[in-house]
Amino acid sequence: MMPESSPLFRKTSLPDQAASALRAAIRDGFLRGELPGEIQLSRQFGISRPTLRAALARLQQEGMIVTRKGRGSRVMTTPIHRSPAQNRPGVCIISPLSRTAPLLAEHPVLLELQAQLVSHGISYEEIFDARLAGPRPFAALRSLAHARPHVCWVLLASTSSMQAWYSEGGLPALVLGSCHPETRLPSIDRDYRATGWHAAGELIRHGHSQVGLVLPASPLAGDLAFRNGFKAYMANRSVSVSELVADDNPAVFRSRIDRFFRSHRRPTALLILRPAYSLALVIQLLRMGFRIPEDASIISRDTHPLIDTAFPDLTRYSSPTSVLATRTIRLAESLLGGKALPPTPIFITPHFIPGSTLGTV
Known part of the structure; x- marks a missing residue:
């Protein structure tokens, strides 16, 4: 006990x-x-x-x-x-998000990566600093790199400015996520463009012609790839797509959801890009008296331990976090060993879980 x-x-x-x-x-x-x-x-x-x-x-x-x-x-x-010497980090995970950001709350891949680094005997350090999110984080990045001369940098939820600096600096670095178009770094992520394409197809197959896309206020490269894949599929179809920008302030987000669904052309289905927003939307729609999926269908682009045990069983996409973590460590070990890796993205295809929140119109 x-x-x-x-x-x-x-x-x-x-x-x-x-x-x-x-x-x-x-x-x-x-x-x-x-x-x-x-x-x-x-x-x-x-x-x-x-x-x-x-x-x-x-x-x-x-x-x-x-x-x-x-x-x-x-x-x-x-x-x-x-x-x-044993305590000196071999890998440094760096992110422009604060440690309390909703995206990092029980981040499944990050948790798995931490556990696997230790099991592989690789010490690591984490730097979560919202000051790196600005357009010119270069002086701060130089200072951090100077103090850690022999590490492999793993960029998590990174901005285009951060990726550009590591790409041009010649340091051993990789992106845990998707690269922005101008970045030339090795990377590993879920195939979000293909996921967006598949999700659009599922919505069409279920007869939805009024669709809402729920995006974070500061979309990452993977978010943009997902939106591009989704819109590419929808390009020549008679579907109305409206976008709702989420907010980490619960009261503001609830207010935006309320206005979104009180409009005369409210969506019959929502495609949501972050697990925390998926849970918030389900709760708010139920509070507003909407039935799921009879009045509003929901697809969550990602999953989370809370979503995996939620009721109703959300229609969602899931990826093997252990595979992402293992392949990230292999890339880091190669870079630490002095091997030059091509800036070719590695994509893991997510698995579609039908759940019970995608209805037919």
């Missing part, structure tokens, strides 16, 4: 808070020796398994536990003290 005073998961990132809770449980003697399996431990702490794996990866990196393939994890009686 876990102590009643286990830390609440509220302020910093969930993996950081989960790691703090695990440290406290180990320190207080509630966890010792062989750790329970993932399912049991995640239930005890009330967190998802991806979050637990990322938290355990942090503890292994600190030397508090040791994880052996096929044999689970064990608490170290005497923590392993690593030399400064």
Whole structure:
């Protein structure tokens, strides 16, 4: 039984808070020796398994536990003290988002990547800094690179300015996501253009001619690729497509949804580009008295642990996060080994999950 005073998961990132809770449980003697399996431990702490794996990866990196393939994890009686050289990061994950941004909340690929880096014996560092989101982050990037001369940079949710700087700078770097058109860096992402094309086809097949596309306020390269694929399919069809720009402020977003659906040409289907917006839309539409999918169909471009267990079962696309993380690490290892990689994108095709929120008109 876990102590009643286990830390609440509220302020910093969930993996950081989960790691703090695990440290406290180990320190207080509630966890010792062989750790329970993932399912049991995640239930005890009330967190998802991806979050637990990322938290355990942090503890292994600190030397508090040791994880052996096929044999689970064990608490170290005497923590392993690593030399400064061992603690030096081999991979630096850098993003222009703040650590509390909705996109990063239990980001499935990021959590899997953290766990796999540790299991591969690769130390890592994370830099989440919203100041890098501006049009000229170059001085800050130079300073960061100067302080970390021997790392592979993994760009997450990166801007065109960031990608351009790494592309021109000759540093070992790759994009976890899609590249902007002018960028020449190796990259790996879901095939969002193909996903947009497929989603448009599903909507046409179900008879929808009034469609809403819900976009983030600052679309990433993958978001733009998705929109391009979607619009390319719709180009020669009699379909009205309207766009709704989401907002991270819940009250503002709810107000925009309300106006969107009170218009005389309200959409019969919504295609939503972020999991958090998908959940918010479902809740708001139900509050407004709309039936899903009878009055409004919903397709979520991505999934999330919360969506995977949600009711109704959302029509959505899903990708194997372990494959994305594994191939990212292979690229990073090649770059760390001095190998020059071609700036050719690697695309993983998402899997369509029909769910129950796409109806026929």
